[in-house]
Amino acid sequence: MFNRHNPENFIFRFHADFWIQFIIFLEKHSEEKKEELKAFILAVSVSLVVSAAIVSAGLSKIARPDRTVTVRGLAEKEVDADLALWPLTFTLGANSLPQLQKDILAKTQTVKEYLSSHGLSEEDYTVQSPSITDNTINPYMDRDKILYTYLAQTVVLVRSSKVAEVKKAQDDSLDLMSSGIAVSKDYNSKISFEFTRLNNIKPQMIAEATKNARTAAEQFAHDSGSKVGKIKTATQGFFSIENAAEDLQEKKTIRVVTTVEYLLK
Secondary structure, three states: OOOOOOHHHHHHHHHHHHHHHHHHHHOOOOHHHHHHHHHHHHHHHHHHHHHHHHHHHHHHOOOOOOOEEEEEEEEEEEEEOOEEEEEEEEEEEEOOHHHHHHHHHHHHHHHHHHHHHOOOOHHHEEEOOOEEEEHHHOOOOOHHHOOOOEEEEEEEEEEEOOHHHHHHHHHOHHHHHHHOOOEOOOHHHOOEEEOOOHHHHHHHHHHHHHHHHHHHHHHHHHHOOOOEEEEEEEEEOOOEEEEEEOOEEEEEEEEEEEEEEEEEO
8 A cells, every 4th residue: 555654665666576577588588678678767767766766755745744742821910990970960950040050050060179189180170061951841741740840960070099088078979968959879870980991901911821821832832742832823812901809890800812823842
């Protein structure tokens, strides 16, 4: 049977068998025919030897499939949030627009002073335009139950890198009730914390994830009696940023997974 890994062996075995049959043939034919056949067979033999050398050289250049191992490496880091977002929201009511305007200005000033007492300046927040609702034109409102003709929802959007100060101000927001301000606690008014310096730690985390992937590859290679070679392919996964704990939003856990394919020796 032909063996592509040892073509010379096949061709030379064929050559030997051929010569045996040739000798048997010579014993049965005349001297003149023998000489002609000898010359012909010699030429064929030389061709077979040359062919074997060419085939062997060609097959030896065919690359064998690389032996590889694909592993994943995880890098994880806990960081402090560096940006706080708090839509400080409150609602006021009045039966006339001039009175409502006066109340909005007064209560907004109270909120500003409150934030200032917690170490926040005007650069740390923005007072947004109030949203006014006229209850008299609301077809779904029961006029007999209307307490205020006009309602105003005011939002002071706090956006600051002073994370601790914003957290403290939000925790103490019940103190504003003594000034007639009820701070909303609904979903749209929740405080949130973010980490914005991901690019600063990306290289370090990718290097760590790749290092951990190589450690896994070396363990696999050790178990299989191989050695880890160079990287053949590598894919960086997505970075994920999550709260370190459900009620610990000001702490973030960052994760990244890299997928690396190594050559095995």
